[in-house]
Amino acid sequence: MSGRHTGEQHSHTVEGTDPQLHVAVHEPERDAGLRPILLLHGFSSSSKLNWEDTGWLQALLSAGRKVITVDLPGHGRSGAPEDLDSYTPSRIRADLLQIAFDAGVRPVQDGDPASGLDLIGYSLGSRLAWEFGATQPEIVHRIVLGGPNTADPLAAFDIVAAQRYLADGTPIADESTAQLLKMALVLPSNNIFALLSLVQAIKAEPYDPAEAVPHVPILLVAGENDERAATMPDLAAIGSKSGALVEQLVIPGRNHTSALTSRVFKQAAIEFLSV
Amino acid sequence: MLEWLVAPGDQVERNQPLVEVETSKSVVELPSPQAGKVVRIHGGPGDKTNVGEPLIVFEVPDNTAGIVGTVPKEVAPKRRVRLSAVLDED
Numbered sequence: 001m002s003g004r005h006t007g008e009q010h011s012h013t014v015e016g017t018d019p020q021l022h023v024a025v026h027e028p029e030r031d032a033g034l035r036p037i038l039l040l041h042g043f044s045s046s047s048k049l050n051w052e053d054t055g056w057l058q059a060l061l062s063a064g065r066k067v068i069t070v071d072l073p074g075h076g077r078s079g080a081p082e083d084l085d086s087y088t089p090s091r092i093r094a095d096l097l098q099i100a101f102d103a104g105v106r107p108v109q110d111g112d113p114a115s116g117l118d119l120i121g122y123s124l125g126s127r128l129a130w131e132f133g134a135t136q137p138e139i140v141h142r143i144v145l146g147g148p149n150t151a152d153p154l155a156a157f158d159i160v161a162a163q164r165y166l167a168d169g170t171p172i173a174d175e176s177t178a179q180l181l182k183m184a185l186v187l188p189s190n191n192i193f194a195l196l197s198l199v200q201a202i203k204a205e206p207y208d209p210a211e212a213v214p215h216v217p218i219l220l221v222a223g224e225n226d227e228r229a230a231t232m233p234d235l236a237a238i239g240s241k242s243g244a245l246v247e248q249l250v251i252p253g254r255n256h257t258s259a260l261t262s263r264v265f266k267q268a269a270i271e272f273l274s275v
Numbered sequence: 276m277l278e279w280l281v282a283p284g285d286q287v288e289r290n291q292p293l294v295e296v297e298t299s300k301s302v303v304e305l306p307s308p309q310a311g312k313v314v315r316i317h318g319g320p321g322d323k324t325n326v327g328e329p330l331i332v333f334e335v336p337d338n339t340a341g342i343v344g345t346v347p348k349e350v351a352p353k354r355r356v357r358l359s360a361v362l363d364e365d
Contacts, residue, residue, distance in 0.1 A: 045301075055292050055304030186300050253320075258277055261295040261302045 019086065019095040020079025022047075022071040025103050026057060032064025035141055036105060037118045037273060038096070039069050040125030042147070043154060044184040044195060046076025050122055050260065059266045063274070068103050070096065072124075074194025087194070087201035093132050100139060107138045116141035118273045122260065123147045123228065124154065127207045130235075133214030144219045144269040147256050150231040150238070152207040153180070157199045166192065209235055213242040219272040220246065221265050223254030247272070276322045277302065281331075285313045293331060296324070311335045 013019075024047070025036075037060060041050035047069035051057050060067050071078035073086050085091055100117055108116030117139050121129030126145035133140040158177040164170040165181065172178040184195050218239050222229035232248060239246040251262050259265060277295040281287055290306045294316075311333035318324050 049301050053301065053303040055295075055306070058290070058292070058306070254277075258295075258297050258302050261277060261297075261304045263278070263280060263292075263295075 014095050014098045017081075017083075017086070019073065019091075019098075020081060021073065021095055021099065022077035023099050023102075024069045026061060026067040026069065028061045028064045028066060030064050031066065032274075034065060034113050034274065035108075035116045035118055036066040036068050036103060037120060038100060039067060040096075040119065040121040040128050041069075041072065041075070042123030042125050043180070043198070044075070044187065044190055045122075046071050046189060048076060049187070050125070054261045056120075056260075056266060059270065063270045065270075065273070068099065070099055072198070074191045074198055076189060080191040080194035080197075084197055084201055084204075087198040089128060089131060089202060089205045089207075091201075092128060093135060096128070096132055097136060097139075105139055108141050118142050118144075120144040120269055120273075121146065121148075123256070124152070124202075127152055127209075130209055130214060130218075131207075131212060133216055133218075134212035137215060140214065140216055142217050142219075142273050142275075143214055144221065144272055145235075146221045146265065147226055147229045147259060148220050148222065148232055148235050149229050150207075150209055150234045152202055153228055154199050154202045155206045157203070159196060159199060159203075162196060162199075210238050213239060213244060215242065215244050217245040217272070218247070219249065219268065221249045221251065221259070221268060223251045223256060223259035223262075225253065225255040226259060228256045276318045276320055276324060278320055279316055280304075281307075281313050281316070283313050283315055287311065287313060287333075305330075307333075309333065309335065 039047065039051045041047055051069060057067060072092065074080040105117045106115050118141050119129040119133060126148040129143055129145055133143045153176055156176060157180060158174045161172045161174060161177055162181050165172050172181065184190050184192060220232050220236055222232050236246045236248050249268050251259050251264050254262055277297055279294050280292050287307045287310065289310045292304045293307050295302065295304050313331060314334050315332040317329050324330060
């Protein structure tokens with residue numbers, strides 16, 4: 001892995017509680033002089049799985065970009081708080097804002113390419129990036145959303161069925177729920193109860209992309225066979241309707257998982273964020 | 276096997292991405308363990324390769340020996356960061 005890595009534990013409180021989120025700031029060997037990029041991973045993933053193992057971190061560092069990674073609550077190396085509030089999307093966005101400022105992100109200023117922050121999100125991370133871009137227009141410069149959609153698949157997750165399955169193995173009738181839980185259980189680093197807390201918190205704050213729309217340029221990317229991103233054109237329409245410049249890219253032959261490593265995806269993101 | 280990023284005859288640097296592969300759990304891009312010239316690659320998009328099978332053959336710079344890269348084993352994380360460990364730190 002190229003570039004120097006500076007690990008950093010996000011340890012002070014936000015609104016009176018410690019979010020226990022694991023943050024890392026990665027500096028490129030040759031800095032292109034552009035604003036940092038914040039990477040937001042998907043449900044049941046982590047910065048390592050979503051961005052490091054897939055080659056994203058190295059590709060961005062090689063392009064001279066400073067990169068900030070954060071593990072979502074209950075994921076990767078972050079803590080798994082017991083209170084439900086720590087998992088609400090609004091709470092996570094507040095934590096992300098604090099993380100950005102701690103990493104030295106400054107408000108976007110015309111003519112200063114190092115000011116502001118670019119975002120790349122995947123799946124659930126795309127939802128968070130969309131909302132963060134809409135609610136923090138002062139610091140967000142451009143956004144790349146992978147595997148995006150207009151409704152969070154987690155909102156339809158059957159928590160009771162999942163809990164029953166975990167307790168005594170009762171089969172789960174809903175296919176999407178069964179698939180998401182299987183995905184969550186396959187990774188030993190996941191805290192399954194924290195992940196269920198996140199699902200519950202998401203149900204309390206469902207995704208409505210039309211409610212708050214970012215006004216910065218947005219690149220939407222999905223694999224051709226990504227069923228979870230089937231509504232990407234609708235999301236593009238929501239963005240365009242409010243005046244955002246929206247580009248869409250479909251990667252042939254890839255699905256919600258395999259789109260992640262795609263060179264086409266990485267190159268498109270690097271190019272889109274290089275202005 | 277999703278896609279090769281290098282072809283036989285290519286000169287590659289250490290850590291340069293070689294290939295995109297999909298495992299039963301996730302997708303990964305494998306970086307080159309060393310610098311050298313690619314002599315041979317095994318398998319193409321859609322092919323299945325088992326752990327331990329040859330993946331790529333390099334010709335190393337000093338030209339003394341070829342090295343066969345094999346599919347790496349998945350290693351379980353050694354340690355999990357628990358909630359209590361984080362809380363105890365301050």
